[in-house]
Amino acid sequence: MTNTGSMNETQPRAEIADLAAAVTLGGHRVALLDRARIYSCGITPYDVTHLGHAATFVWVDVLARTLRFLGVEPEICRNITDVDDVLDEAAGRAHEPYDSFAAVQQYYFDQDMAALNVRAVEHQPRAHRYVDQVIRLAAGLLATGGAYVRQGSVYFRGEPAVRRSGLDSSQALRLAAEYGGRPDDAAKDDPQDVAVWQAAEPGHPAWQSPWGQGRPGWHVECAAMALSIFGASVDVHAGGADLRFPHHAYHAAMAETFTAVHPYARAWLHVGTVRIGGEKMAKSAGNLVLVRDLLKNQPAAAVRLMILDRPWTDDWEYSPATLDRAGKRLEELYRAAGRPTTATAALPEIGRLLATDLDVTAAVDVAVAEGGAAARAVATALGLS
Numbered sequence: 297m298t299n300t301g302s303m304n305e306t307q308p309r310a311e312i313a314d315l316a317a318a319v320t321l322g323g324h325r326v327a328l329l330d331r332a333r334i335y336s337c338g339i340t341p342y343d344v345t346h347l348g349h350a351a352t353f354v355w356v357d358v359l360a361r362t363l364r365f366l367g368v369e370p371e372i373c374r375n376i377t378d379v380d381d382v383l384d385e386a387a388g389r390a391h392e393p394y395d396s397f398a399a400v401q402q403y404y405f406d407q408d409m410a411a412l413n414v415r416a417v418e419h420q421p422r423a424h425r426y427v428d429q430v431i432r433l434a435a436g437l438l439a440t441g442g443a444y445v446r447q448g449s450v451y452f453r454g455e456p457a458v459r460r461s462g463l464d465s466s467q468a469l470r471l472a473a474e475y476g477g478r479p480d481d482a483a484k485d486d487p488q489d490v491a492v493w494q495a496a497e498p499g500h501p502a503w504q505s506p507w508g509q510g511r512p513g514w515h516v517e518c519a520a521m522a523l524s525i526f527g528a529s530v531d532v533h534a535g536g537a538d539l540r541f542p543h544h545a546y547h548a549a550m551a552e553t554f555t556a557v558h559p560y561a562r563a564w565l566h567v568g569t570v571r572i573g574g575e576k577m578a579k580s581a582g583n584l585v586l587v588r589d590l591l592k593n594q595p596a597a598a599v600r601l602m603i604l605d606r607p608w609t610d611d612w613e614y615s616p617a618t619l620d621r622a623g624k625r626l627e628e629l630y631r632a633a634g635r636p637t638t639a640t641a642a643l644p645e646i647g648r649l650l651a652t653d654l655d656v657t658a659a660v661d662v663a664v665a666e667g668g669a670a671a672r673a674v675a676t677a678l679g680l681s
Contacts (some may be wrong), residue, residue, distance in 0.1 A: 317366045319359070319651045322609065324563040326531055328368045333526045334359065335561075336374040337518060337535035337543065338420070341401035342386035345408040346584040347614055348536070348570040348577040351603045355567045355654070356534045357414045358604060358678055362650040365677045373419035373525045376402055379427075379512055381476055384500050394501055395424055408587045412596050413679045421521045423512065427503045429520040430512040433554055434492045434505075442553040446483040448495035448508040452516070454488035454542075457549035461541045472542050476514065490546055492516045515546035519554075522547070528557040534565035537611070538576070568610040577614070585614055597680040598623040604656045604678060626680065628664050633675055637668025646674055 360370035378398035387397035437443035479487035496509035602622035663674035
């Protein structure tokens with residue numbers, strides 16, 4: 297048979313490189329063919345959507361739009377954590393069943409995402425529909441020795457996840473307590489262990505399992521949904537930087553223990569925290585800025601650009617002045633897009649900038665300078681038009 301490889305031998309390296317699709321996130325280059333699997337940690341639907349929530353989902357949306365710009369089709373799974381102790385408490389205060397209460401809150405969240413021009417995702421699993429998968433995952437973890445049964449609960453051995461996080465034991469225990477990990481649970485072999493299956497307790501929904509009545513733990517819910525929908529690994533796992541530990545660390549450790557596939561995620565998109573008055577935006581802090589309130593006075597594109605016109609890894613401070621500056625920056629981009637030029641020479645550079653750690657600020661700078669087709673392309677790629 298004749299060897300037809302001579303074309304590859306003579307084709308310039310630059311042209312070959314132009315055929316490759318890849319994004320770099322946090323220093324990790326992720327080469328892709330025609331599809332990218334993205335798991336985005338979604339909401340616990342017990343309250344309204346605030347700017348801190350929205351920032352993560354807008355960045356995931358821009359990652360997806362950047363991939364389409366590069367000729368890769370993203371497939372996003374964004375879960376709904378509707379089995380959660382905080383949700384149960386909120387539903388109890390409202391005297392409503394946990395699942396119907398969560399469904400209403402999810403509806404409002406979806407409305408807020410649509411208002412921000414965040415495209416609908418391909419998969420939006422709800423945790424209560426994946427209890428059977430959680431039970432199978434728990435059984436698999438037990439089979440590997442990565443988990444054990446105590447008093448009707450199944451616990452995952454957490455020491456490897458803590459060790460890989462780089463945190464010392466005191467830091468890890470503080471965060472575990474902050475995120476409901478119950479490090480003081482006397483049934484555990486080690487305070488760093490976490491419940492994969494929690495024995496039934498009053499005031500919480502329960503399902504039957506081989507270990508008795510109970511409910512899934514938080515970290516295993518995401519692991520079960522991600523493994524069920526995408527298989528053993530994902531190209532990108534996204535979520536707020538505050539979820540890095542314990543949630544993402546345990547999710548990845550459970551997936552890898554179950555599948556023996558390493559790493560679980562090829563890259564992580566840990567989006568910086570939104571602060572107000574120097575403090576993380578959170579309901580517990582009483583400093584929420586609601587998406588629906590922002591959109592009463594500013595276009596969605598201005599809110600999006602306020603979120604995006606910075607490195608995605610950075611924590612940042614919200615103020616009305618920050619939003620005003622974003623509105624002026626948006627007007628600059630729109631004026632540039634209105635120029636009647638059709639030259640597309642800047643498009644490869646724009647693609648390179650967006651593919652390199654989603655450098656939105658540099659891409660907008662190029663678009664404003666070039667104007668015309670380049671500015672219109674950036675406005676579309678960022679969901680601003």
